[in-house]
Amino acid sequence: MKAARKVLGVALPAAWLAPRAALPAAVLLILGLVPVYAAATGDAFALTLFGRVVILAIAAVSLNLIMGYGGMVSFGHAAYLGIGGYAVGILWKEGFASGFVQWPVAIAVSALFALVVGALSLRTRGVYFFMITLAFAQMVYYVAQGLDRYGGDDGLTIGSRSSFAGLVDLNNATQLYYLCFALLLASLFLVSRLVNSRFGLVIEGARSNERRLRAIGISPFRYKLVCFVIAGALCGLSGALLANHTNFISPAMMYWTRSGDLIVMVILGGLGSLFGPVLGTVTYLLLEEALSRVTEYSGLFLGPALLLVAIFLHGGIEGLLGAGSRD
Amino acid sequence: MLYFIEQCLNGVQLGMLLFLLAAGLTLIFGIMDLVNLAHGSLYMLGAYFAATFAAFTDSFVLGALLALVATAICGMVLEVIAIRPLYGRPHLDHVLGTFGLLLFFNELVRLIWGPAGMTLSLPSAMLTAVQIIPGLYYPLYRLVIILVALAVAALLYVVVMRTRLGMLIRAGASNREMVGALGVNIKLLYTMVFGLGATLAGFAGLMQAPILTVQIGMGENILILAFVVIIIGGIGSIRGAFVAAIIVGLIDTLGRAFLPDVLRSMLSVNAALTLAPAISSMSIYMLMAAVLVFRPEGLFPAASR
Numbered sequence: 001m002k003a004a005r006k007v008l009g010v011a012l013p014a015a016w017l018a019p020r021a022a023l024p025a026a027v028l029l030i031l032g033l034v035p036v037y038a039a040a041t042g043d044a045f046a047l048t049l050f051g052r053v054v055i056l057a058i059a060a061v062s063l064n065l066i067m068g069y070g071g072m073v074s075f076g077h078a079a080y081l082g083i084g085g086y087a088v089g090i091l092w093k094e095g096f097a098s099g100f101v102q103w104p105v106a107i108a109v110s111a112l113f114a115l116v117v118g119a120l121s122l123r124t125r126g127v128y129f130f131m132i133t134l135a136f137a138q139m140v141y142y143v144a145q146g147l148d149r150y151g152g153d154d155g156l157t158i159g160s161r162s163s164f165a166g167l168v169d170l171n172n173a174t175q176l177y178y179l180c181f182a183l184l185l186a187s188l189f190l191v192s193r194l195v196n197s198r199f200g201l202v203i204e205g206a207r208s209n210e211r212r213l214r215a216i217g218i219s220p221f222r223y224k225l226v227c228f229v230i231a232g233a234l235c236g237l238s239g240a241l242l243a244n245h246t247n248f249i250s251p252a253m254m255y256w257t258r259s260g261d262l263i264v265m266v267i268l269g270g271l272g273s274l275f276g277p278v279l280g281t282v283t284y285l286l287l288e289e290a291l292s293r294v295t296e297y298s299g300l301f302l303g304p305a306l307l308l309v310a311i312f313l314h315g316g317i318e319g320l321l322g323a324g325s326r327d
Numbered sequence: 328m329l330y331f332i333e334q335c336l337n338g339v340q341l342g343m344l345l346f347l348l349a350a351g352l353t354l355i356f357g358i359m360d361l362v363n364l365a366h367g368s369l370y371m372l373g374a375y376f377a378a379t380f381a382a383f384t385d386s387f388v389l390g391a392l393l394a395l396v397a398t399a400i401c402g403m404v405l406e407v408i409a410i411r412p413l414y415g416r417p418h419l420d421h422v423l424g425t426f427g428l429l430l431f432f433n434e435l436v437r438l439i440w441g442p443a444g445m446t447l448s449l450p451s452a453m454l455t456a457v458q459i460i461p462g463l464y465y466p467l468y469r470l471v472i473i474l475v476a477l478a479v480a481a482l483l484y485v486v487v488m489r490t491r492l493g494m495l496i497r498a499g500a501s502n503r504e505m506v507g508a509l510g511v512n513i514k515l516l517y518t519m520v521f522g523l524g525a526t527l528a529g530f531a532g533l534m535q536a537p538i539l540t541v542q543i544g545m546g547e548n549i550l551i552l553a554f555v556v557i558i559i560g561g562i563g564s565i566r567g568a569f570v571a572a573i574i575v576g577l578i579d580t581l582g583r584a585f586l587p588d589v590l591r592s593m594l595s596v597n598a599a600l601t602l603a604p605a606i607s608s609m610s611i612y613m614l615m616a617a618v619l620v621f622r623p624e625g626l627f628p629a630a631s632r
């Protein structure tokens with residue numbers, strides 16, 4: 001599988017012929033053509049729905065970086081969505097409408113939070129790591145609930161989207177969508193370069209056997225921490241996009257079940273495969289949407305479907321496509 | 328001072344409910360090594376069953392007993408159908424599968440009982456307050472919760488420490504393979520432990536039901552608190568769960584009751600009103616984070632894990 005990923009990451013065009021790359025390529029193509037479809041049919045909702053898919057795919061890609069490659073199962077990843085979103089919302093409320101201020105702040109605060117959480121949590125492992133990341137996310141959730149000036153429990157409606165001095169106009173749905181799409185491609189590129197670097201080798205080595213890594217003279221803690229911070233920053237960016245997409249922020253966007261959704265998306269797509277999280281996000285959100293059109297009780301079908309995936313589908317959708325994606 | 332004692336009792340009462348939930352969770356975690364996010368759903372089911380059966384039989388006690396039986400059956404059926412294939416799999420598969428179950432149960436409850444929620448009313452005899460010490464009247468029902476939960480805790484202790492089933496449970500917690508190799512029907516044992524956990528969760532749900540409303544998603548918040556409890560107490564340790572549950576219950580309740588006043592003496596009134604609820608909600612998570620940083624195995628680590 002090492003070879004497959006290397007092919008995907010470095011020599012991308014040649015690998016497009018491989019069957020395992022065909023589906024990702026097709027999905028990216030479809031995602032790229034959504035605005036064309038929306039313009040042709042006047043179906044504005046498609047753009048909204050897929051905009052959400054693309055934005056949450058960035059979050060899932062960031063979670064996959066730590067969870068799939070690094071073995072750090074964070075059950076508090078939605079906190080970064082919230083922090084990124086609140087950075088945009090709070091700055092807007094305080095009169096800073098420029099995206100050149102909002103987005104770097106969103107990314108920086110998320111990275112800083114990830115640094116603190118990571119520095120404390122990475123001493124623990126397994127289920128304990130899972131729970132401590134959850135604990136930190138819950139803390140942020142309650143802080144957001146306490147922010148009366150920014151809507152408290154009810155959330156805050158953001159009056160205007162981030163402005164970029166005329167470079168891009170986020171009020172134009174198509175431009176917003178393509179910006180998100182470009183950032184998704186960029187984050188896929190970033191992750192593929194990271195995991196194929198020496199840095200990525202250490203991260204994956206730490207997941208499979210930390211003791212051996214120490215034995216050859218590498219202390220994985222700092223590498224894992226850097227990886228954790230990168231994932232947090234990336235997810236913070238996704239949060240900033242989400243706030244722009246919905247024009248709304250509320251504590252609910254970082255409730256623990258949202259973190260659960262993100263984990264579901266990553267596992268559904270295929271843990272530790274570059275493109276898996278995108279497949280997982282597309283599948284999960286579109287399935288949810290399709291079911292809710294057919295029945296009022298979508299969870300009755302979605303829930304058992306997830307259970308069946310957990311029982312039968314080792315390695316998620318990516319695992320179905322060929323060589324298992326888990327080591 | 329009276330107010331302080333009253334709030335302490337409230338804290339112990341919350342702690343007792345958390346213990347009922349956490350005891351099952353920690354047994355399931357400790358013995359089957361299963362991360363069960365659907366445990367809160369059983370708590371919710373217990374409350375809904377109790378509200379339904381109590382209305383049906385016109386008796387709180389009868390309704391509660393029927394609800395316990397129904398939750399136990401639900402738990403065991405759930406274990407056989409959905410949980411059993413997940414044993415021995417990576418924890419992430421547990422998260423995915425039981426998260427699916429959580430979605431399923433929320434929707435099932437909405438389908439059967441509707442989105443509105445229910446109330447479970449107490450028998451009139453329970454609605455009085457009793458004088459515990461001169462000047463302090465405390466609602467009888469909350470006192471009953473504390474006493475009944477203590478009795479359940481004692482019963483659980485006797486079952487786990489003094490019976491053959493308990494011996495198998497403890498043996499299963501320390502070495503699963505060995506118990507199976509000695510000819511114990513490990514499948515049946517797992518089903519019974521899961522049923523026991525489900526019953527305890529359902530019991531917590533129905534006891535809490537008259538105080539709060541019975542609604543969809545009521546198990547989600549308290550599930551996370553129960554996870555906090557078992558992490559602080561040490562996974563697999565019932566004694567740890569008991570101590571941690573009371574600590575968490577007290578911190579949560581006392582924080583809410585007294586933090587606003589404490590902060591008000593230091594900050595402006597407005598800042599205190601904004602900060603206090605956030606800080607008191609956060610405090611138990613801070614406690615857990617601190618425990619994990621300094622004692623990663625919890626306060627009472629179960630032996631040989």
